[in-house]
Amino acid sequence: MTMQTVFERPKSLKDVPSHFCPGCHHGLIHRLVAQNLDRLGLQQQTIGVASVGCSVFLYAYLDVDVIESPHGRAPAVATGAKRVQSDKFVFTYQGDGDLAAIGTSEIIHAANRGEAFSVLFVNNTTYGMTGGQMAPTTLLGQESATSPGGRSAERDGHPIRMAELLAQLDGVAYSTRVAVDNPQHVRQADKAIEKAFRLQRDEGRFAFVEILSTCPTNWGMDPRQANARVAEEMIPCFPLGTFKDTQSQEGNQ
Amino acid sequence: MSQSTPARVFLKGNEAVCYGAIEAGCRYYFGYPITPQSEIPALMSSELPKHGGQFLQAESEVASINMLLGASACGARAMTSSSSPGISLKQEGISYLAGSELPGLIVNISRSGPGLGGIDASQADYFQAVKGGGHGDYRMIVLAPHSVQEMYDLTMHAFDLSDRYRMPAMLLGDSLVGQMKEAIELRPRPEVELPAKDWIVTGKGERSEQRIVKSLFLGDGELEAHNRHLQAKAEALRANEVMAEEVALDDAELVLVAFGAAARIAKTAVRMARETGLKVGMLRPITLFPFPERHLARLAETARRFLCIELNTGQMVEDVRLAVNGRREVHFYGRPPGTGSLPTPEELYEQIRESY
Ligand SMILES: Cc1ncc(C[n+]2csc(CCOP(=O)(O)OP(=O)(O)O)c2C)c(N)n1
Ligand code: SF4
Ligand SMILES: [Mg+2]
Numbered sequence: 273m274t275m276q277t278v279f280e281r282p283k284s285l286k287d288v289p290s291h292f293c294p295g296c297h298h299g300l301i302h303r304l305v306a307q308n309l310d311r312l313g314l315q316q317q318t319i320g321v322a323s324v325g326c327s328v329f330l331y332a333y334l335d336v337d338v339i340e341s342p343h344g345r346a347p348a349v350a351t352g353a354k355r356v357q358s359d360k361f362v363f364t365y366q367g368d369g370d371l372a373a374i375g376t377s378e379i380i381h382a383a384n385r386g387e388a389f390s391v392l393f394v395n396n397t398t399y400g401m402t403g404g405q406m407a408p409t410t411l412l413g414q415e416s417a418t419s420p421g422g423r424s425a426e427r428d429g430h431p432i433r434m435a436e437l438l439a440q441l442d443g444v445a446y447s448t449r450v451a452v453d454n455p456q457h458v459r460q461a462d463k464a465i466e467k468a469f470r471l472q473r474d475e476g477r478f479a480f481v482e483i484l485s486t487c488p489t490n491w492g493m494d495p496r497q498a499n500a501r502v503a504e505e506m507i508p509c510f511p512l513g514t515f516k517d518t519q520s521q522e523g524n525q
Numbered sequence: 526m527s528q529s530t531p532a533r534v535f536l537k538g539n540e541a542v543c544y545g546a547i548e549a550g551c552r553y554y555f556g557y558p559i560t561p562q563s564e565i566p567a568l569m570s571s572e573l574p575k576h577g578g579q580f581l582q583a584e585s586e587v588a589s590i591n592m593l594l595g596a597s598a599c600g601a602r603a604m605t606s607s608s609s610p611g612i613s614l615k616q617e618g619i620s621y622l623a624g625s626e627l628p629g630l631i632v633n634i635s636r637s638g639p640g641l642g643g644i645d646a647s648q649a650d651y652f653q654a655v656k657g658g659g660h661g662d663y664r665m666i667v668l669a670p671h672s673v674q675e676m677y678d679l680t681m682h683a684f685d686l687s688d689r690y691r692m693p694a695m696l697l698g699d700s701l702v703g704q705m706k707e708a709i710e711l712r713p714r715p716e717v718e719l720p721a722k723d724w725i726v727t728g729k730g731e732r733s734e735q736r737i738v739k740s741l742f743l744g745d746g747e748l749e750a751h752n753r754h755l756q757a758k759a760e761a762l763r764a765n766e767v768m769a770e771e772v773a774l775d776d777a778e779l780v781l782v783a784f785g786a787a788a789r790i791a792k793t794a795v796r797m798a799r800e801t802g803l804k805v806g807m808l809r810p811i812t813l814f815p816f817p818e819r820h821l822a823r824l825a826e827t828a829r830r831f832l833c834i835e836l837n838t839g840q841m842v843e844d845v846r847l848a849v850n851g852r853r854e855v856h857f858y859g860r861p862p863g864t865g866s867l868p869t870p871e872e873l874y875e876q877i878r879e880s881y
Contacts, residue, residue: 317728319599322739331737337726339598340739342621345591348583352595352603353726355579356553360728378591381584 282306284315286335295495297485298326300452301394301461302333305365308465309336312473314361321350321389323375325367326400344375347382350389361473362389368409369399372434379438386443388476390468393434396485397506404490408432411509416490431509435482439515445477448514451484453502457512464514477518484510531710538676539564539703542632542696543572545680546604548714551630552578553596553603555589557611560644561700562634565606586611590618590631597627598738600725602684606632609650610641613658619693620659623755624740626724628687630680632696634703637862646701646786647862651840654697655814662752664759666694666766667813669784673707679811681714686766688719690758697813699836701786701867759815768811769820773799777806779881780824782845783834784810786867787859791834794873803881813841821848828853832880834873835859856880 281287285306292299309315315336322330324343331338341349346364354362371379371393379391398416399405406419409431413422423431439447446468450461461483468479484506488498514520536544542565546554554569570580583589589605596603607615612633622629633654637647652658654667666686668679680696687694726736742748770788772795774780783791788809798805808824810817821831830853833842842857849855858876860866 316730319726319728321595328741331735331739335729335735337728337736338738339595339726340625340737340741341594342591342617345587345594345618348588348591349595349598351581351588352553352555352592352597353599354595355581355592356596356599356601356603357727377584378588381588 282310284309284335286333288332290333291329292326293489295486295488295498296326297396297452297483298394300458301392301483301485302330304452304458304462304465305392306334307462308469309334311466312469314469314473317359318361318363319353319357321346321353321362321364323364323366323370324401325370327365327367327394328401330365344370344373345378346370347375347378347387347391351382351385351387354387354389358388361469363392364389365392366394367400368393368395368397368407372408372432380441383438383478383480384441384443386445386478388472388478390472390478391480392465393480393482394485395434395482395510396487397431398487398490400487400490404487411505433510435480436515438480443478444480444516445471445475445518446479446514447516448480449482449484449510449512451502451507451512453484453499460512482510531712533708533710535706535708536673537564537704537706538670538673538698539634540568541673541677541709542606542680543568544711545677546630546684547572547576548711549602549681549684550714551602551604551684552576553593553601554578554580555583555592555596555603555605556607557583557586557589559608559611561636561703562606562608562632564703565632565634586614587618590615593629594618594622594625594627597622597629598625598726600722600727602688604630604632606634608634608636609638612650612653616659619665620661620663621740622693623659623663623665624661625738626691627693627738628691629693630683630687630696631693632698634698634700636700643862643864644700645862645864646699646836646867648699648785648787648836648840649862650697651813651835651837654695655816663755664692664762664814666690666692666762667697668694669697669811669813670702671785671788671809672702673705674709675811676702677709678712685715685717685719690762692758697785699786701789763815766812767815767817767819769817770809770811772807772809774806774808774824776804778804778829779877780828780831781805781807781834781877782810782821782831782841783807784813784841787834787836790868790870791873793870794877797870797874798877803877805877805881810841816844816848818848821845822850825849825852830880831855832876833857834876836862836867
């Protein structure tokens with residue numbers, strides 16, 4: 273009987289134990305990034321820009337060159353990097369505290385300039401690394417370390433929808449939101465990342481992929497409950513879909 | 526520019542910075558508008574593209590220093606310029622440059638503060654520049670030009686030092702040296718040997734090892750070792766890179782200490798004092814970090830007294846006192862910056878007489 277390999281570690285992903293909590297989606301998202309770098313033959317020409325958050329150790333998992341950025345500034349760092357190494361593949365990997373709070377200015381202006389890099393935005397509705405404080409993406413009513421009694425619209429404002437917001441900007445070629453809570457969603461996320469990466473590689477375009485993610489530790493849930501929360505609570509507020517696609521007729525839906 | 530006789534041109538200090546930077550091979554500029562440094566982005570936006578470089582107006586000073594960080598990590602000679610309020614915003618990025626051992630030039634054509642302050646010549650940012658305006662135990666190379674020629678020359682020198690020590694460098698000027706016009710020589714870039722940039726991120730290419738530019742060190746003992754390494758570089762700068770101008774110091778009984786714009790005015794006052802028979806000289810620190818401590822310690826053996834002159838209420842004087850170490854009196858004269866508050870040579874001459 274001949275054996276066929278149906279599943280293996282992408283070359284761009286290192287063979288090391290992960291520090292992520294059980295049930296955290298960061299590890300799965302890292303894998304999707306690695307597998308797309310492999311698929312598009314980008315590993316040797318990639319410069320990743322890590323942000324400050326639970327994904328700060330991007331370089332410990334992805335076998336590519338990496339610049340570690342100050343909190344929220346990854347799009348500015350990537351702008352400088354890509355303008356110098358314009359033939360290289362550059363992406364940022366940012367959390368929701370990083371991109372949607374302290375780094376809103378940098379992401380909006382990099383997107384508006386249409387910088388030729390790709391952004392992976394991991395939205396877990398909280399500040400994971402610092403212990404589960406309220407983020408701009410925290411859902412109404414969601415308990416966090418700094419929203420006792422739950423997020424209140426009057427006191428704290430409403431959750432911010434970055435994929436929709438950035439879709440308004442002319443510099444953006446593609447803005448989409450995906451999730452990785454079931455196999456079908458994982459396949460869609462994989463395709464979205466591939467599309468974003470191709471847009472940079474082939475056309476030098478800016479693309480934004482928001483990925484809904486879990487933080488069981490700070491949500492006070494077990495991995496199974498956390499995974500279920502994505503469909504039950506997050507997707508109703510953060511609908512999956514593509515908000516801008518300059519390549520497709522069905523864009524701007 | 527590699528002609529044998531350097532061109533003589535009439536330039537503003539801020540323009541000289543641009544030509545110095547381009548001659549030094551700087552091809553990337555990132556900045557945000559602020560007075561009194563506006564000539565720099567304006568000239569860079571028209572000149573850099575002619576040299577195959579890029580000018581980018583950022584959305585803020587925070588973004589521009591981080592663009593510089595990215596460009597520097599990718600191996601480019603890159604710069605940003607601003608003035609005091611904008612330099613405050615860059616401090617986080619400067620700390621990250623220092624921690625990640627990235628070179629890069631930050632030009633501060635400083636103005637008066639605190640807060641919005643005003644746009645007059647000021648040396649109120651001395652502490653911020655040399656004591657570490659950002660967080661962490663780091664040092665930054667700080668050069669203080671006092672003429673348009675030095676704006677040109679020291680810009681080139683700052684890039685070389687910054688690359689050699691893998692440390693950010695600041696050119697600390699003010700509206701006086703930035704705005705005044707003088708005839709200068711556009712000298713060719715000095716030929717210096719610099720270490721290969723074998724640490725930059727380029728994508729792995731043929732390499733099997735990844736490269737990482739970072740400032741987070743969480744392993745046991747890692748950060749202490751990193752900080753010791755950073756301090757060793759600062760020590761090497763102190764040992765090898767101090768620059769200061771000595772004016773009429775041979776028999777000086779009173780030594781003035783002043784840098785930048787204040788030193789220009791003080792030079793005239795020293796001449797006036799010499800004409801009336803007073804034995805007065807001046808030490809002008811050109812590198813504010815590394816500071817000319819040994820020059821001052823040596824002078825403390827022969828001079829009777831020191832008079833530190835600054836366009837602020839007393840910042841560098843603290844470093845002069847440390848270097849003199851109680852052996853001689855150190856007087857201070859300064860005026861808080863503000864419109865019309867630049868001291869005149871006559872005013873400084875009066876101070877010289879009082880301190881003599
Ligand atoms: C200037 C600055 N402010 C605050 C912090 C502290 N801090 C570290 S990570 C983080 C937030 C991380 O949250 P997020 O970006 O959502 O990433 P996650 O850990 O959830 O993946 C914060 C506020 C910092 N490092 N720097
Ligand atoms: S704290 Fe949250 S985001 Fe961070 S690794 Fe754990 S589960 Fe993931
Ligand atoms: Mg988060």
